[in-house]
Amino acid sequence: MTNDFQLALWKRLTEAPGAPGFEGPVRDIMREYISDCTDEIVCDNLGSIFGVARGDENGPRVMVAGHMDEVGFMATRISEKGFLSFQTLGGWWGQVLLAQRVHVITPNGTVEGIIGSIPPHVLGEDLRNRPMDVRNMFIDIGVESREEAERLGVRPGQPIVPVCPFTPMANPKRLLAKAWDNRYGCSLAIELLRELKQSPGHPNVVYAGATVQEEVGTRGAKTSAHLIQPDVFFAVDASPAGDIPGSREEGGKLGGGVLMRLYDPTFILMPGLSDLLIETCEQENIPYQIYIAKGGTDAASVQLYGAGVPTAVIGIPSRYIHSHASMIDRDDYEAAKRLLIAVVKKLDRTVLDAIRFR
Incomplete structure (x- = not known):
């Protein structure tokens, strides 16, 4: 069941204004929630914001990012x-x-x-x-x-x-709001930091938060990668659902689970990282959907930082993105949350090396 913490977080995040380049109100909310999870917050010079959860200092630097901006x-x-x-x-x-x-x-x-x-x-x-x-x-x-x-x-x-108020639908698992692309990812980054505070001891250093200006060229992803210098990156983003009348059903369906993005025009999922994500889903009984996308995410930019960064997109389907109102399913959100937390908790140096060279 959705808890009061999530409902309040989703309402505040989705109703906040955050056009590309003007993400301040969303960043203020992110900072408030991140501050409850960690004393260490870092920002790039464009306004992207991340909380730091330190586990094993000798482990990989794991970057997890939604993006704060919405189409506007x-x-x-x-x-x-x-x-x-x-x-x-x-x-x-x-x-x-x-x-x-x-x-x-x-x-x-x-x-x-x-x-x-x-x-x-x-x-x-x-x-x-x-x-x-x-x-x-x-x-x-x-x-x-x-x-x-x-x-x-x-x-x-x-x-x-x-303008679109946050609205649970007749089926309360279905949630209508503006800007699920990508306040979904902002919320998931906060929930990851919250989990790591409650259950410390992860084998890495996690930077979780959100970038700016994704919708106009993944600009904050570029600057954030220079700030964090990640060893591995997870973009958490919403993608168009394909389960509506007249659709060829190329996208995911609401309630079908986390989207396993294998390809888009800017990104190809590395085999080792694909194996890790799918194996984790199957071990943890997390529902997932194979997804081939037509549009890109922050993954496009972060994977090209430095000598290259193993990168994946942990996504969910959302109906009607890039419009005034969009809809997600709570079960998909929970599936993505479970996958992200499980993968972060097992991602040590040995796992990272297997991803890189498989």
């Missing part, structure tokens, strides 16, 4: 009538944007808005039958002028995020 927007211009032009931050499909609520994050507080465009009633038939181009969309914050928008604190350059 940046205000670029305010029209004379107070409408906002915007730039997407991260990968958006234009058809999921229209008539959706957003929050403009200003120094004076949150300003409500809605994404609009020219209504179809006044479009010619050729344009009406085509998807609306994102460049023709705007954000309406309900004001009458640029001056009124500015009095609210709205300026070009400010972040804008989707």
Whole structure:
């Protein structure tokens, strides 16, 4: 059963605004929870944050990272009538944007808005039958002028995020929220540190936390790898589910277990690490799903640090990622949590050498 700790953590993480480059509110939550697990916190100069759990100082340096940022927007211009032009931050499909609520994050507080465009009633038939181009969309914050928008604190350059409250569904295992990509990974990193505090003695040094700016080019992963200099890396990230009507079911299904990502265009899972993960799942009776992905994660950058870092993605499926609302299954989260904790607790120098050279 989900406990009160998890529910509070998930609600706070998913509802916090954290567009790429503007992850401060999420980082504040991460720092609060990490501080309860360890006195040692490290950050890179872009804002990625990690707690350190020291087991065997002679063991491998294990880096575990979610990413704090979510797909969002940046205000670029305010029209004379107070409408906002915007730039997407991260990968958006234009058809999921229209008539959706957003929050403009200003120094004076949150300003409500809605994404609009020219209504179809006044479009010619050729344009009406085509998807609306994102460049023709705007954000309406309900004001009458640029001056009124500015009095609210709205300026070009400010972040804008989707609105979706954290909501357990009719089946309480299914959880709806914005930004499961990738507040899932942020939560899992915190739970790993919590477990290692309660059960010390792991055969390594663990750096667990979250990076910044993954959605715009895995930028924080690059700087964090230079900071930590890991021997092995686990990206914890959500991936699109393939269990909805009309899908070819190439992704995982909700409730089917942890995603075992073997390949994406930026990453191939090393055989030795694949064997370790699958053997652990089978030994611990952890359900898993084989997954071939079309998009990348922070794994793309960290695996190329220095002479190379053995890297894996411990993921879960999430419906409707890169939109305003996404859904995960609690059982998948728990499967990923069990796998991550089990692998970290067995990853000593001997295991690492077997991964490298198998």
